Amino acid sequence: MADASNDYPNEQQREAMRGYLAAIAASANDAIVGKDLDGVVISWNEAAERLFGYTAADIVGQPITRLMPTERLHEAASILDKMRRGEPLTHFETERVTKSGKLIPVSLTISPIRDSDGKLIGVSKIIRDLTDSQKIARELQRREALLKSILDTVPDALVVIDNRGTIQSFSPAAQRMFGYSEIEMVGQRVNRLMPPQDSAAHDTYMNHYMETGERRIIGIGRVVLGQRKDGSQFPLELQVGEVLLADSHLFTGFMHDLTERQENDRRLNELQAELIHMSRLSELGQMVSALSHEVNQPLTAIANYTAGLRRMLAHEDAPAILGAVEKVAEQADRARRILQSLRSLVRKEARERQLERLEPLVQETAALALIGTSRTVDLEITIPPDAATAFVDRVQIQQVLLNLMRNAVEAMSNSPLRKLRIATAVAGSWIQVTVADSGPGLSGPVREKLFHPFTTTKSDGLGIGLSICRTIVEAHGGELTCETAEAGGTVFRFTVPRSADAPPVP
């Protein structure tokens, strides 16, 4: 510790300087320790006492190696070598041992002590306890690792830019999303990720925000177009956050690729359009079918009565009446043939049937059926492996399912419990499909007329939905029935062929 005071020529001044230095050493927060060339401790301040637990009386005169863990004893020699060569040692991170045997991380700054001739007579060490700062550093590392793993795994891309629009960081997901590497993009303008038409607008936005503080997108999020390295464009949902630091103003952009979501929406729209088209086409056919069925009833009665009349008139001598009755019979038969040819026309319109997987068919239809329902519906689809396929016209069966599911959803709109259950099961050479709801069930009179065309309980319904469903199912050779479940709610069941050779197809 006498080193610096040697600069003062006057003994009195030197004495005063020693006093100052001793006071500084005593009040320093870092441990300050002096040792001679033999490694014996010659000075020991209060911070050293606090850090190591030894008092000056304990340790002065003792070898400094008492502070060193065994595996670090070699450091003593190399430190001395450095001192002899006149090399300073600053912030050398190592470990030391306290009186109680506890290992502590420390940072050493070591300076030589020389006599007035400049000869090395000892070494002074400033020892800083790194326990706390190591804790902080480890915590920082942990958080950084966590953040990195999050950014590596989330499908959302993160791009950080500064207030001039220069990219500061470009996450792995961003690299995958845009096709650029981090090296390519860091330092580049963020505008490169946008279609040209949006690039100018972005500069305007940023300038506007920096000048006025008015937020157009920060904290709100919006759907924008991104542009990949290959020039292709895709929709993404952008969420922008802001980081204000003492020396920088950064913006974080989280981007969610909407390509897949839009692909799904498009698929659903297509399917819905296809169904609407098909149902318009087949609605005509179904109307013919339903009408012919209805008209067939009075025709049957007419045919029976005319047949009976002819038999009765056979006993009478009334050729004019008999002739007229014959004409009625002829016209009734003509009406029957018209209906027959109309029906065969409808049948020709029937599309190809093939083995269809029921799971995607049911799921797609359920997605359609739940479109626009404001209340959540608990959907349960049970398709066991042995009842996973059926030999059907996909669009027609989807139409049946859509009708039944939408009816179910509507029926449950005022129910506290809204559970829609769709299940398939094997029934011999048939697949039975169940659509069950937890609505109020159907009243007896409604159930009796349920499948009649033009019967409806809905204010806006035409009442041909279920009649069409039944016609479709029967065209598949199956049956559509309805019952009220014991636990409440309505259960519709229909059967469709399990395979091509189940029943002959009309």
Next chain:
Amino acid sequence: MLEIRDGGRRTAEPWRQWERMIEKRPCEVAVVDDDPAVLESFRFILELNGYQVATYPSAMAYLNNTKTPPHCLILDQHMPMMTGLELVKALRMNGSDIPVLLITAAPSPAIAARANEAGVVQVLEKPPAEEEVIRFVSGCC
């Protein structure tokens, strides 16, 4: 609407004046159809041919109101609640082998196949020819 009285039998219909000319047959036919006009028209031709006729507006009405089974059944396939084929299946499950004529407005080979599976004697398209109906019934008595 048709009223069911006395097991579905009706009396005093206007054509009964021909009764003296009709050769009575000791054979009862049951007809099930949800359309009352169709039901009555079947009664008309069957009674003119000398058969005893019971009519039912639904499969359930038939199951609940038949004390002694008729000689044969004429069934509409297309009925709410329980179809003609469902009624046939229920009857077969109860051990009945009553001959059935199924009448359908929308005939298809699939229905024919399923009817055959259920033990239906014959399937006819609506409106059926009187001769075919009479041929079926006479074959059962």
